[in-house]
Amino acid sequence: MELPVIHNAAPAAAGGGGCSSGGCGSAPDALAHLPEHIRARVQDHPCYSEEAHHHFARMHVAVAPACNIQCHYCNRKYDCSNESRPGVVSELLTPEQAVRKTLAVAAAIPQMSVLGIAGPGDPLANPERTFATFRMLSEQAPDIKLCVSTNGLALPECVDELARHNIDHVTITINCVDPEIGARIYPWIFWNHRRMRGVEAARILVEQQQKGLEMLTARGILVKVNSVMIPGINDEHLKEVSKVVKAKGAFLHNVMPLIAEAEHGTYFGLTGQREPTAAELETLQEACAGDMAMMRHCRQCRADAVGMLGEDRGAEFTLDKIDALEVDYASAMVERAKVHERINAELERKRQLRAAPRFQPGLVISETPPPALRKVRMAVATKGSGLINEHFGHAHEFLVYEVGADSARFLGHRKCTPYCMGDTSCGDGESVLAGILRSLEGVEVLLASKIGFEPWGELEKAGIQPNGEHAMEAIDDALRAVYDEMAAAGKLAAAPAGARAAA
């Protein structure tokens, strides 16, 4: 006689292996498989850890106006407070102003852990301004992590200086390892006092990037690689890029969508080069993820962004406002240390919970294995702190997760125009709502702290189940609860292979 099969109470997700004990809770961190010593260095970095980005803040200081190359997707713009994309800034700062601003922001936002220089041009094409800023900051704000983002052309000659300033993390934008492809992205580089064009220029850029990457990793500096996905130009090629940069020691790959709109005045924007769709980006990120850890939560911030990722508090810290502030940085540093300790303790508690079996030992004995359950894409509206705490109508982005029986995996964010821009006027509501529904393609459930009557009906019509029952709950707990309710209601029977994109 065959023995009965012993199952845990939780059925397994379709296609999901994972915890046979019935679920580890959600595992939102794409860095889970990195060595412990690297995880420890990035766990409070909002850009390097998806988990940390709900709790820690960052800022960029715009001290680097010039660039030593041209990318077909870049047009730097000043005095612009209403555009949120790389290269845009309201105020260009001197190093001294940048330090004053950093101290003021760090004193006001205790969650802040990281200061980056990411333009508006290339930080290493402005080495005096960049390194003067880092030098003063490492003396005056030793508790803030310093990062820099570069195209890599001048990187090899700057690596020693970066190491001297205790820069722990560097981002290199690498869009290709093949100069023929590079020649379609970079019209020129400025090299040895002259402008160079074509494949030869791209070859020099590629070589400098690769050399800089090797030099940094040899010194133990963590390197993230940014790549801009440009459909028809480097999209297929980025899989190769991912393999190459991983082999050379990069620890994280951030494949970002091209932003190309005619009104930005870039070559790609003006010539109609299309941006990738959310689905195309996700597919490419999946393909690259086989080789290395992927960043999926990059918000493609302005060069003067301030606050949590996804929010911009820059307007609160303009030069005239910070000049009027009295900053007691020593006291602020003590307060920030306490806040970080509390956040880290809470994150550690959650990690322990995830590691523990989700279901207690009361095993169920049955003759038949539990049915396989499909995965569900759910979107959440959040203002940060890892909570469902944003009104549907106020959300300017939704975070999308793929939820299975034993994990909730972060897939990315979908930007949108908020449905309701204020308390009373929802003026352009209808067309805005159509855009939101389009951005939520593939999503089955939407969780927000509140959802109005009209969007509720339209979401339902579009096949998305609105859910406002988990306001102020932790995102992972809420996703888990909704998934379990759907399972209990028999809504998650596995679809036949290939029947659903999300399964």
Ligand SMILES: C[S@@+](CC[C@H](N)C(=O)[O-])C[C@H]1O[C@@H](n2cnc3c(N)ncnc32)[C@H](O)[C@@H]1O
């Ligand atoms: C403004 S740049 C500044 C740092 C440096 N110059 C660089 O390119 O790495 C910061 C990041 O934004 C990216 N970026 C700039 N314009 C973009 C666009 N139109 N679409 C997507 N990414 C863009 C760059 O490729 C880079 O990874």
Ligand code: SF4
């Ligand atoms: S390297 Fe950076 S700043 Fe320079 S053109 Fe490209 S995106 Fe713009």
Ligand code: SF4
């Ligand atoms: S652009 Fe991406 S990596 Fe840079 S601060 Fe914003 S989220 Fe972080």
